[in-house]
Amino acid sequence: MLAYKQEWLDNKVLHEEAEEAYKQQCISKEEKERIFQAYPVPFYTPNIYIRIGLFLLTVIIVLFSLGLLGLMFIQLVKESWQGLIIFFGLLTYGALEFMIHETKHHRSGVDDALLWTSISLFLSGCMMALPQDTPYLVYCLVIFMTTVYAALRFADTLMSIAAVIALLGCLFYACINMGTAGRIAAPLLLMIASYGIYAWARKWDWKTTWRHYKHCGSIIEITTLLTGYLSVNYLVVREASNEFFDLNLEPGQSIPAAWLFWIFTILIPLAYIAAGIWKKNVILLRTGLVLIAGIVLTIKQYHHMAPIELEMTLGGLVMIGIAYVLIRYLKTPKHDFTSQEIDNTHLLEKVQGESLVVSESFTPTPAPAPGFNFGGGTGGGGGAQGGW
Amino acid sequence: MHPHTFERLHAEGLISESSVEKVKAVSANKLFSLHWELKTVLYLGVLLLSTGLGILVYKNIDTIGHQVILLFIAAVSAGCFYYCNKRKQPFSFSKVPAPDALSDYLLVLGCLTFVSFIAYIQFQYAIFGNHLRLAGFIPLVVLFFCAYYFDHLGVLSLAITNLAAWMGIVVTPLRILRENDFNSETLIFTGITLGVLLIAAGELSRYRNIKAHFRFTYMNIGAHVLFISLLAGMFHFEHQFYLFIMALTGTALYFYKQALKDHSFYFMLILTLYSYIGLSYLVIRLLMLAEDIDLGAVYLILFYFIGSGVGLILFLINLNKKIKQNAGI
Secondary structure: OOOOOHHHHHHHHHHHHHHHHHHOOOOOOOHHHHHHOOOOOOOOOOOOOHHHHHHHHHHHHHHHHHHHHHHHHHHHHHHHHHHHHHHHHHHHHHHHHHHHHHHHHHHHHOHHHHHHHHHEEEEEHHHHOOOOOOOHHHHHHHHHHHHHHHHHOOOOOOHHHHHHHHHHHHHHHHHHHOHHHHHHHHHHHHHHHHHHHHHOOOOOOOOOOOOOHHHHHHOOOOOOOOHHHOOOOOHHHHHHHHHHHHHOOOOEEEEOOOOHHHHHHHHHHHHHHHHHHHHHHHHHHHHHHHHHHHHHHHHHOOOOOOOOOHHHHHHHHHHHHHHHHHHHHHHOOOOOEOOOOOOOOHHHHHOHHHHHHHHHHOOOOOOOOOOOOOOOOOOHOOOOOOOO | OOHHHHHHHHOOOOOOHHHHHHHHHHHHOOEEEEEEHHHHHHHHHHHHHHHHHHHHHHOOHHHHHHHHHHHHHHHHHHHHHHHHHHHHOOOOOOOOOOOOOOHHHHHHHHHHHHHHHHHHHHHOOOOOOOHHHHHHHHHHHHHHHHHHOOHHHHHHHHHHHHHHHHHHEEEEEEEOOOOOOOOOHHHHHHHHHHHHHHHHHHHHHHOOOOOOHHHHHHHHHHHHHHHHHHHHHHOOOOOOHHHHHHHHHHHHHHHHHHHHHHHOOHHHHHHHHHHHHHHHHHHHHHHHOOOOOOHHHHHHHHHHHHHHHHHHHHHHHHHHHHHHHHHHH
């Protein structure tokens, strides 16, 4: 089923483990080298930056080839130009299989680009070939089947995400078609389905038979945790009901059973964080932390608490306070938690990402031009960012 | 790390008994690190607090009075600097680790509030009179001094972006193309000057061994600014564009040599992509000159992009091999 050779994938995992053991000073350099030699990985997997370059160039080649092909055959195919796009998608897919099989590319940028372009070309060709009045359910089904195939064949994370979302899309459009009862139940059903998939992904055997799909499993967990929250988030439910069911809500008006969605909106992220800490699960914890932003945004949308600057100042103070206390408290590990970094060759650190982030968010505005004024804090690049 | 994997490796005679024991010991008391989570929360907190304070001050200028606000900003800034100075390790020209995450961020906060302080004081009291350049120059000096004195890469980036702003360019990653008008000739030449200056600073850092780890930040921003300015010059100057092509080729060659020497994949990538943009522009321009724009030219352009794409892929694959081999030595 997998396009990549399984034995080499296994060896690659072994290399990673050996590398980690070497970094933690458990095994010596000679031992690491010996493991590398005994378990070779003949895949072509370049450095991440080269991968980005190869990805971009492959996309360029595919797009211009499509242009060339279109130019040559457009007179011939005329009306059935969608067929040409599907054909070209299949051609790209052939190139992908060839690259993996013959040149042993694995996560090299070339195979990523070929996979993503071939699937999107194929799918957009199909979408455009379908008649105008096709129900959305059919679109979602086509996307689901194609991406599931691609995810199984190439163990690709993006395809896994697309497959999960397409599946939930099927459910959503099926609900909508079932009349009022279906519409009312849609958010709850979507939430249950999301957590159902999440539970499946947690319990699935990613260790033996499906070991090469482990990262797909993690990404499915993240996706379903997010969709589970979003499908019952008050903001999403209210605006989506307005959009899809023509409720024509005025500002200030609310949806039926709003209290239930408010409870979900606020409790779910907190539950994620609590469960993440309780079970020492990074995915739950980080998703929960990100979704705190969801709570804040949703509340701010409908309730005016205090002027924004006061909220920001207080929020900032609280966050600095919490982080400060926890960093101090966990400096010496407690209950198996630590605030220290365990693996200090983090990718982000290598590219000095942090300094980029700092310069991006606290950005100065150029040239104190004549007539310079302290306009809303943008001048001089001080405390406030542009736009305020 | 799974202990049983290493037990298997031991059974195959690849690693020693003691190594297996070490793996077992490490994986038995595996700690759960909250490092990145806490750092992110701290960073967002600093961001929110400084932004919130900025707006708060701006909105309430009339009611609380300028002196009070100035005093408050100065107090925050001074407090931050005091804390960082107390916690910092002795100065050295080589890399000095940050004492803790908090002072890392407080230093950024201190620098930001200091910049606000100077801007405010100039706006309100015009202490530098009409010498606006001077008003911008003082925070610049302070920022560079702090970057070196406290050994902080974030503050260095801040100093560089302020330097660029002082010269009239926005250089932050997301805004460099959006907010600069690269049709202005002054801007193009300023960009080239700034790029060369930053690259020189980066080279000096390593050559004289003054905070050699600052080199990447200088070189990185310098390279992007220089390449973009040269490309802009090439697009803008109809008649002298060959001069810019020569400069572009020279710059690319220079970075190629450096990247090979430092085994830097990152610089390889950016020099390849920028040169590719330059080359493609040249090819399209020449094709447009040679023929009137008919189907033939369009075909040639399509063929050029497909062919050059394949060529560049082979080039990058080859480079990857080359750098990897050298890295092994």
